[in-house]
Amino acid sequence: MIPPFRLEPLGTRDRSGFECGVAALDQYFWTQVTQDARRRVTNCFVAIEAATDRIAAFYTIASASVATGDLPEDVTKRLPRYPTLPTVRIGRLAVDHRFQGNGLGTAMLADAAYRILHAAPAVFTLLVDAMDDQAVAFYEHHGFRRFTSQPRTLFLPMATAEKAWLQSGGGWIAV
DSSP: OOOOEEEEEOTTOOOTTOOOSOHHHHHHHHHTHHHHHHTTSOEEEEEEETTTOOEEEEEEEEEEEEEGGGSOHHHHTTSOOOSEEEEEEEEEEEEOGGGTTSSHHHHHHHHHHHHHHTSSSOOSEEEEEOSSHHHHHHHHHTTOEEOSSOTTEEEEEHHHHHHHHHHTTSSOOOO
């Protein structure tokens, strides 16, 4: 059983104790994320363990677009023929090694989808660039699909995320 967490924007909280085991993600979180957020190129959200007030996980999201022609025909057949569609990209998602394997990554993914579903700008899909095959498998488990031309870039139509959200009664399920 995972301990209770609260999900919130990063703010000015100390990040130095966070370690997910992927050097590039740890380094970004320790040194760069607040600058990116201050420059408004990303938003960062964290899971805080209630008992210790320690950061257990984080993700970043930013606006992006996807070329309509890069999406599979079964996804675009009922869409307008715009050259690009609005999307949100999960730039990074990581769980501290002390909390891995307990579903916290899935909870962070659900929080990102929820925030995007309830955001004012319309967004067609959620994008993610997976770092490795394990990350690809994680996202595919949750209904993301690969771009043919970019096998580590995956997408999840927001309509699919919304359907999964509603079917689960406000939680997250693998679609």
